[in-house]
Amino acid sequence: MVSPASRSALCRTALILALAGGVPAFAQESADQQGAQVASNQAAGEVVLIPNRVIYPGELIDTAALKPVTLLPGKHRPDAVATQAEELQGKVAKRTLLPGRYIPVAALRDAWLVEQGAAVQVYFIAGDLTISATAVSLQPGAAGDLIKVRNTDSGKIFSGTVMADGTIRVSAS
Incomplete structure (x- = not known):
């Protein structure tokens, strides 16, 4: 039997994840743990880029706001997520990008050349x-x-x- 307090916390967590709309990146720090991975003879995972801070809608994507991570063995990246800095260069976030989450390509747009009212x-x-x-x-x-x-x-x-x-x-x- 689940207590009402636990149910409330569980519902709140589910709501936050639904509103955030992101999929967590099952990853590990590529620089810190790659040596341990090789030492244990595990196959190296794919490298993806994730935000290391919140990136707000309309904000230009800066490479300093991104961090490369290696996916855990057995985890595969979903389709249509950014994996290279070149894909993100000069792009602007259409929606909030959260730290530790994949960056969907659909959440990016090119920077405006013409502003409204110009x-x-x-x-x-x-x-x-x-x-x-x-x-x-x-x-x-x-x-x-x-x-x-x-x-x-x-x-x-x-x-x-x-x-x-x-x-x-x-x-x-």
């Missing part, structure tokens, strides 16, 4: 014809994103693609 240059190019205008972005966007902008002269709202240099390319529709 003045941007909009270009329409068709053959030799180039038309440029100034507009205000109505949405943030990374390279390749389709966002809405408002022409500052006419007030018209239209969509365009964010280019790598931060300008917006509009096509005929």
Whole structure:
């Protein structure tokens, strides 16, 4: 029979894990215990990166906030989690990333090139014809994103693609 206090603590723990939404990384410190692993003739596990502190939504991922860990033998990393620093370079957290948890690729996005409310240059190019205008972005966007902008002269709202240099390319529709 489970006491009411134990049941309450168990429910509270389950709720916290459900809200956190992360899967704990069954891992060990790669630098500290790798020598002990080799000495015991166990097969080396996979190395993954996990946060060593809380990373909040909208925060740029910094390699100093990550720590490499080696998964325990027999444990395999889930699909679609970040394993290399190159995958995380220049990315921004979409949601809170907790210490000791895997970093799902779906929880990351590219940094915005265009911020909402920023003045941007909009270009329409068709053959030799180039038309440029100034507009205000109505949405943030990374390279390749389709966002809405408002022409500052006419007030018209239209969509365009964010280019790598931060300008917006509009096509005929």
